[in-house]
Amino acid sequence: MSHQCLMVAIVVFITTEAISGQEVTKAVGDKVSFKLDKIVPPVTSITWKHIKKGALTVKVIEWEDGEETTVLNPRFKDITTLNKETGQITISKLTLEHTGVYTIDVSGKEQTQRFTLTVMEPVPKPVIKIEATDNPNVVYLICEYSETIIWKNSAGETLTGSAHQRKGEFINVKNKRNPEISYTCSLQNAVSEETSDPVYERDLFKGEEVTKAVGDKVSFKLDKIVPPVTSITWKHIKPDVLTVKAIEWEDGETTVLNPRFKDITTLNTATGQITISKLTLEHTGVYTIDVSGKEQTQRFTLTVMDPVPKPVIGREKINPDVVYLSCKYNGSITWSNSAGETLAYQSNTDSITVKKNEGNPENTYTCTLQNAVSKETSDPVYKKDLFNDESTGGPWWIVIIVLILVILIIAIIFAVYRYKHNKDFKKSKSAPITDCTDIEELSLKEGNTSFYRRRGFRPPLCGL
Structure with a gap:
C-alpha cells in the first residue's frame, strides 16, 4: 500500500515539474524574453526549442562552446538573440506563429523549466452602431465584436449589455432629455484595450428632421x-x-x-x-x-x-446596330422604357445600350433624376429615330445630287439672263436714230451724253 502511494507521489511530482515555468501573453509586434531561474556552470552548449501545437518541435537558436550562435529556424531569423552567460533568449517583432511552448537544453540536457507564450492581435478601436426602434425615444447601441465588451456612460457607470444576434452586445438607450449624456463601448483582451468615440444623446434623438x-x-x-x-x-x-x-x-x-x-x-x-x-x-x-x-x-x-434639373439624354452611335444613351448627372438615376420597365444601366457611365435588332422598334426611353425634394424626367427618345438614317440627313449621295442640281439651276438662270441682256444690247446698237425724239429717249435711258461717246459720234443739233 505504501509502495503505491510512493508511486503516485512520484508521478505527481514529475508531472508538476514538467508543467512548471512561466506563462506570458504578448501582442503582435511585442518582444519577449525567457531565461532559467538558475544555470549551473560549466556550460558547453545552449539550445532553445519551440513546441507548437499540431506541429513539429523545431530548434530556435543554438550555441556550442567555441562556436558562433546560430538561429536555426526561418521563423526566428533576424529577430532572436541569445545571452550565453545567462541562457536568456529574446524574440522581438512577435507574430501569431511564435505562440507555443519554449524549452531549453543546457550542455545537452533538457531542463524541466518550460515557458508558454501566447501571441494575440490587439483589439481594434470599436465603432458603435446605432439602430432605431419602433419607439422614437429608444435606440439600440451595438458593439459588434467578439472580444470582452464593457459599456459605460459619461457618469462613469458600467452598463449591462445583452447578447447581439450576430456577435457582440447591445444596450437600450432611452431619451433622458439630456443632450450631454454620452455612451462608450470598450474592447479588451489580455494584451490591449480600446474605447470607442463617445455617442451623445443629442445625436441619438435629433427631434424633427426636414428636407427642403x-x-x-x-x-x-x-x-x-x-x-x-x-x-x-x-x-x-x-x-x-x-x-x-x-x-x-x-x-x-x-x-x-x-x-x-x-x-x-x-x-x-x-x-x-x-x-x-x-x-x-x-x-x-x-x-x-x-x-x-x-x-x-x-x-x-x-x-x-437644390432641385434636380430636367435631364437631357446623350447619344453615342457605336456602330449601325448599337447606340449608347447616357444620362450624366449626380444623384439617383432611373432608366425606363415605354413598356414601364426599369432598365439596368452601367453605373460608371450612367448609360444604357440600345440594340437595333432587340426589343420593340416602337420603344421609347427616358431618364429620370430624383432627390429628396424633386423629380424630373427627360423627353422620350424613340428607338426608331436612333437607327433611321433619314433622321440624320440621309445618305451622302443624296446630299451631293441635291447640291449639283442647285448649281445647275443657278447656272441656267445666269445663262438665260446673259442671253437676254446681250440681245437687247445688240438691238439698241443697230437701231437707226431718225430724229431728236429718238435721241432724247436714248439719252434718258443711257444717261445723257455718255450715250454718244459710247456710240462714237456727236449728238445731232436738235431743235435748230
Whole structure:
C-alpha cells in the first residue's frame, strides 16, 4: 500500500515539474524574453526549442562552446538573440506563429523549466452602431465584436449589455432629455484595450428632421412651451462653423441677429415657432431653441437641397446596330422604357445600350433624376429615330445630287439672263436714230451724253 502511494507521489511530482515555468501573453509586434531561474556552470552548449501545437518541435537558436550562435529556424531569423552567460533568449517583432511552448537544453540536457507564450492581435478601436426602434425615444447601441465588451456612460457607470444576434452586445438607450449624456463601448483582451468615440444623446434623438428645396419655406416649434416665457432664442448650428443666433425675442422686442436670416425669418412669441422663407443651401444645419435662457432638448435638423434639373439624354452611335444613351448627372438615376420597365444601366457611365435588332422598334426611353425634394424626367427618345438614317440627313449621295442640281439651276438662270441682256444690247446698237425724239429717249435711258461717246459720234443739233 505504501509502495503505491510512493508511486503516485512520484508521478505527481514529475508531472508538476514538467508543467512548471512561466506563462506570458504578448501582442503582435511585442518582444519577449525567457531565461532559467538558475544555470549551473560549466556550460558547453545552449539550445532553445519551440513546441507548437499540431506541429513539429523545431530548434530556435543554438550555441556550442567555441562556436558562433546560430538561429536555426526561418521563423526566428533576424529577430532572436541569445545571452550565453545567462541562457536568456529574446524574440522581438512577435507574430501569431511564435505562440507555443519554449524549452531549453543546457550542455545537452533538457531542463524541466518550460515557458508558454501566447501571441494575440490587439483589439481594434470599436465603432458603435446605432439602430432605431419602433419607439422614437429608444435606440439600440451595438458593439459588434467578439472580444470582452464593457459599456459605460459619461457618469462613469458600467452598463449591462445583452447578447447581439450576430456577435457582440447591445444596450437600450432611452431619451433622458439630456443632450450631454454620452455612451462608450470598450474592447479588451489580455494584451490591449480600446474605447470607442463617445455617442451623445443629442445625436441619438435629433427631434424633427426636414428636407427642403432651395426657395422653400420651413417652420419649427417645440412640442410644448411652458409659461411664463421671458425670452426666446433660436440658434443655428452648422457643421464646422460657429453656432449663430438666428432670431431672438426679449423684453417685447424681436431681433434677427444674423444676416443669413435677415428679412426672411419670423418668430411667433406665443408658440415659439420660427419660420424661415426663401431657403438657401446656407440654411442647412441643426436648429435649437432657448426658452427663458435655458436650452431645450428638442432639436430640429434641416437639409436644404437644390432641385434636380430636367435631364437631357446623350447619344453615342457605336456602330449601325448599337447606340449608347447616357444620362450624366449626380444623384439617383432611373432608366425606363415605354413598356414601364426599369432598365439596368452601367453605373460608371450612367448609360444604357440600345440594340437595333432587340426589343420593340416602337420603344421609347427616358431618364429620370430624383432627390429628396424633386423629380424630373427627360423627353422620350424613340428607338426608331436612333437607327433611321433619314433622321440624320440621309445618305451622302443624296446630299451631293441635291447640291449639283442647285448649281445647275443657278447656272441656267445666269445663262438665260446673259442671253437676254446681250440681245437687247445688240438691238439698241443697230437701231437707226431718225430724229431728236429718238435721241432724247436714248439719252434718258443711257444717261445723257455718255450715250454718244459710247456710240462714237456727236449728238445731232436738235431743235435748230
